[in-house]
Every structure is written in structure tokens, then in C-alpha cells.
Amino acid sequence: MTIRQPRVGGRARSGGRPTLEEVAARAGVGRGTVSRVINGSPRVSERTRAAVEAAVAELGYVPNTAARALAANRTDAIALVVPEPEGRFFAEPYFSDIIHGVGVALAETEVQLLLTFASKDRERRRLAQYLAAQRVDGVLLVSVHADDPLPDLIEDLHIPAVVSGRRSASEPLASVDSDNFEGAKAAIGHLFGRGRTRIATITGRLDVYGAQRRLDGYRAALSEAGLEEDESLVEPADFTEEGGRRAMSELLRRRPDLDAVFAASDVMASGARQILREQGRRIPEDVSLVGFDDSAIARHMDPPLTSVRQPIEEMGREMTRLLLAEIASVDAHQPRSARQLTREQVVLPTELVVRASS
């Protein structure tokens, strides 16, 4: 019979970082007590707490996340799922602003942010597996299309999740969206105020709910003003600059008498501006132009573009808050299938930023 030696030398303590056990020894208490102090449990005497905190400080102790995750069945991390290169997410200014907002909301917590990329359906299914494999406590989804399988997979897995931009009026997941409807109405109202009456619109991809809502807002504003609907003033596009150019050409061909254009994104407005200029229409003298997003492009366009600002950063913050609340409301030890999630819906107001183009 051989006496097994403990692993010495072979499997070295990595970097020599202190463990809970060592902190406990140093403070002259048990492991459980240190754990309680670290996790802010009230069931510790003041004396003991102070001793432990001193030991933690002296040793520079930082809990090992992996061990904690394994034992407690939570990761203190959330994932932001980024739909890869296609899609407008990497476009201005959505991406950095959302992340910025998420970062701000997370700053007050110990929660980490994981960025995951997935474009094709296959990848997104694989991703769902990972999400289910206890990698993260919850998921932030941005820029989801109506036919994306991921949200439904997540719904089925009972993973806490929040989407930005609802996919439809009846979004099953928790969501945060800006008020696209009222934003569009405000833009059209502003154009009325400038005396415009033949107002055209270039829409985004109408399978995106937000784009649909902007069109709804446009129509509602016209109808409230008592103007008859005129489909020759509506031209669908796809959120791209090229699409904006194409749509603008088409509108001018059909309705050379138009006196204003509401584009459902700044990028499309930029495309529209190029065509208007080529055809000798002055902005804003001949044609008023209004965009949507209030991106950097709007500020640097010539003339600077009036645009509907979405509170993107605030959306990021709010999404994170909703998600953290959902996570807190579930017990990590109960089976996923038994979880009851809140799935709250939040809509944030937009703001019209008036510049020289209108």
C-alpha cells in the first residue's frame, strides 16, 4: 500500500493567490464565517467582521469567481448578444451607446459583461446551448429581427432576458424600446410647423417593428392634421445609405412637388440628401429633411440634420436594470422550468433635435 502524497510542486497554487481558507486561518475564524462576511450576511458579530475584513485587506484576498459560480450556481455575469456584421447594430451610434449604458448600470454592481457574437441561425442555436450551460445569469438581446429563433429559444429555456426594440406589439420577453411612434409624430408635427404639407417618408425595413411604428406615427400625424393619406409619398427602404438614395430618387420622380422628407434613419437621410442636392433641391429652402437616431452623421451633415434622438444609452441602462431585477427574482437553485419571470415592457420617450435641415 502506498501513501499518496498531496500534489506539491506539480500542480502549483497559481500565482499564490490567497483562498478563503487562508483568510479564515489568518483571522482566526472558520471558513463559513469568512464567506458570510464576504457576502455581507448580517449574521456576523461586529468584532468578527472587523477581524475578517482586516485579514482580507492584508492578504489582498479576491474571491475566485469560478469556485463561487460552481458552488452557488450563478455567475455574476450577463451576456450581450451582438448580431454580427450585417444589421445596423454595429452602425452608428447604437452599438457604443448601448454598451455605454449597460456599463453605467453595471458599474454599481459586481456583475460582469460578456459579449457574444452570433449572426447565422446555426450559430445562434449553438449560442443558446452556451447560455443554458450556466455561463451567464441573464441575456441582453439587441436588434432582433422578427424571424430570429434566438429569443424564442431563450424564452423556452427560462433564462432571464431583455430585448431592445420589441419584435411586435405582443413581445413575450421583457423589453425596452424607444417611442418610435411618438418620435415620428413629433418630427411630422415639426414639419407642419415649418409650413410643409407635402411630406414624404422613407421607411426602414418594415419587418423591424420599430420601422413599422415610425411609419404608423407618420400616418397618424398626417391623419390628425386632416391630410388625406397619400401612398405616393411613402417609399420603403432598408436603413442603408444606398437605400436612402434609391428611395429619394423614386419619391422625386413620383412626387416632384414634395416639400419635406422624413427618413426613418440618419443614414438614409444622408443618402436622400445626396440625391436632393444632385437634383438641385436646396435644403431646407426647397425641401426640409428630418432623420431619426441623432447620430454623429446628423451633426456633421451639411446642413446639420434635424433628427429624432433615441435615448440609446438610457435604453442600455434600463435594459440592464430590468435584467438584474429578473435575475434577482429567481432562485438560482430552483430548476429553470419552475421559474416565473416578470417580462416587463418599458417604452422610453424620444426627443426632436432641430437643426438647419428643416
Add this chain to the structure above:
Amino acid sequence: MTIRQPRVGGRARSGGRPTLEEVAARAGVGRGTVSRVINGSPRVSERTRAAVEAAVAELGYVPNTAARALAANRTDAIALVVPEPEGRFFAEPYFSDIIHGVGVALAETEVQLLLTFASKDRERRRLAQYLAAQRVDGVLLVSVHADDPLPDLIEDLHIPAVVSGRRSASEPLASVDSDNFEGAKAAIGHLFGRGRTRIATITGRLDVYGAQRRLDGYRAALSEAGLEEDESLVEPADFTEEGGRRAMSELLRRRPDLDAVFAASDVMASGARQILREQGRRIPEDVSLVGFDDSAIARHMDPPLTSVRQPIEEMGREMTRLLLAEIASVDAHQPRSARQLTREQVVLPTELVVRASS
């Protein structure tokens, strides 16, 4: 004496996800064998491998990351440290392009990306603690200032790390940078080609190494062309639009005869353009303007801005590759202090994108 019951019901298996043990039972093999298959060890027979893979597929098994991290002392995750809101990192187009590049490089691997935010020195020190606490296998640092304490902390901790943009000619950490020197030279050479001889420059913050190198390139180009150096044509700024305006005003006051301006960033070029226009100088007829970065601003400026393109996305990819190589070269079980890291330096070429402003 009481017989302790195993935790049944109380601490439920979360979501009922299968474990290694269950896969092993299903495949009729031992735990170790399944582990070998999962990790692609060659020391498994073909028959056994097939049986295990079948069991994995049937059960939909996904390894638990936390358990793996704990046992293997690696996380299969890297961190991108984002210097918060101040700084030009969140500005166009650096942020999204770098992340995009990182994402591309990571797509072929199982490595996850963690985003960490830290602006103030205090936060950055705290961050170093976390990084050391086995949260990640390596660190990507972007937009570091010369006086940032974080890189040195990381250096001391022997954590694999790569910085974008060297801090000095003798960068101790591995780094990826674009060729700021040659980029600037190319811009000036282009202006010579347009017949310009009184070429001014607006510099970035000169405590940023890249800004210094752009200035060096400007000077080298003039000197090679046999022009005498003229400090009245050099005006320092700070990478902001406001700084660009201020510097441009100052340059025009000092040298009303200038016929070209090389701004060390597009944002500053945008500021300069405003002043040039206010003072009635036509671009490019009276004054040629060249920027740096080739951001979205450059494309949408009026006139579109000639600019030096940095291969930002490629930098992100290259940084990630370097980092993964560094991580692979160290044994996770050896003490940090014993690690020998490569610390390679990579410089990527820039490209001049000529548009109507020059």
C-alpha cells in the same frame, strides 16, 4: 448517529442539465474518458470516441464552464478593458471596429470576451485585482495613456496582455499599432503632389505616442522634401472638435498664407473645416484638408475628407491573435511569477484614402 441524506429537492440540479458523469454512464465508460473526448485528447480509441460523442449528442451535453475553470485554472475568456467615457475610445470608429476585429478572431475559438470598464485610477487598480483573480486568461488594453498605472500592474502580475497603440518606443507589453509615422508621411506626400508647400498640422495630445509619431512623420516628410522646418505651422490640440477649431483659428492668425492642413484626427479636421469655412477659405481650392482615422465623419463631411485609414479591425484581430498565442505559451498550472511572456510588437500599415478635400 444520524445518516446524512444527500441533498434531494432542496438543492435541485439547475435546469436538469447533464453532467460529465451522466454522459459517462450513458456511453458506458468512465468519467476520465469522456473528459478526454470532450477535450480532443488523442489517447482514445475510435470506437470509444464515437460512443461518447453519441451520448453527448443525445443528452445535449455542454460542459459547465465554472467547473472547468475551477479544475483547470483557466477560464477560456479574455477581457477587453475599456477606458470609460473620457478618452476617444468610445468615439468613432475605434470602439466598434476593434470589438469587431476581436470578435472575428475569437469566432474560430471557444474563448469568450469580457468587457470591463474602468476610468479612474482607483477603479483601474481594483480592476487589476480582478484580473489577477483568475477571471480571465488574458487582457486586451486599448487607448492607454502614458501615465496609466494599469499596464504596469498587469506587467507585474505576469498576466498575458496586449495593448493597442504603444505607449512609447520601448513598450514592455506586447502591442499592436498602426504605422502612424508612415501614415502621416503619406498624407504630406499626397499634399506635395497637389502642389502644396505651406502645409500646417494640427496634432493630437502629444502624450499619446501615436500623436507624437504622426507629428514625427509630418516633420520627416517636410525635411525629406527639402523644406525647412517651420514651427509656426505646427499647432498642438487634443483630438477634440473644439480643439480642432481653436488650433485652426490660431494657425490662420499666424499663417494666413497656409495652403494645406494635416489634422491628426478626422474629428479635429471637422473642427478645422468649420473655421476655414467661416473665414471664407474654400476646400480644396484655397486650402487642402487631410484627416486621420477615415471614420464615418470623413465620408459624410462636406466636402468628403481625405484621410489616413488605420486598419482598426485588423488591429483588433491581430491583438487577439497575439494574446491567444501568449496564453497558449504559458502553462496554467505554473506560478505566475515563473512565466516568461513573449511581448511581441506588431505595426500594421495605414492607407491614404483620397477624397474631395485635397
Add this chain to the structure above:
DNA sequence: AGGTACGGTGGGAGCGCTCCCATGTGTGAT
């Protein structure tokens, strides 16, 4: 036939934490 070598395999130990039960220890009620 016996020895040696080696590919293939099973499973113990342990990673560092949380959870919870059992055991003190002090307080006030009886």
C-alpha cells in the same frame, strides 16, 4: 514462455467556494 512496452481506461483527489446542519454561548424568562 516470460518479459517489456505502451495505448487505452477508470476513478480518486482536489480546485475554492456556498450551503446548511450541528454545536457552542449568551440572554432573558420561569
Add this chain to the structure above:
DNA sequence: ATCACACATGGGAGCGCTCCCACCGTACCT
């Protein structure tokens, strides 16, 4: 003084994996 009960505390068990050692069988040598 005795009992009850709260609060504080210690430490066993276990989370799911990797690492490694011991062991098995077969092939190949002498």
C-alpha cells in the same frame, strides 16, 4: 438555578470538472 431560545460560529458535503496515477490488455521482443 433551570430551561428555552436566539444568535454566532465551525466545518462537512458537494458543485462538475481536470489531472494524474494505477491498472488492464495486447503486441512485440528476446
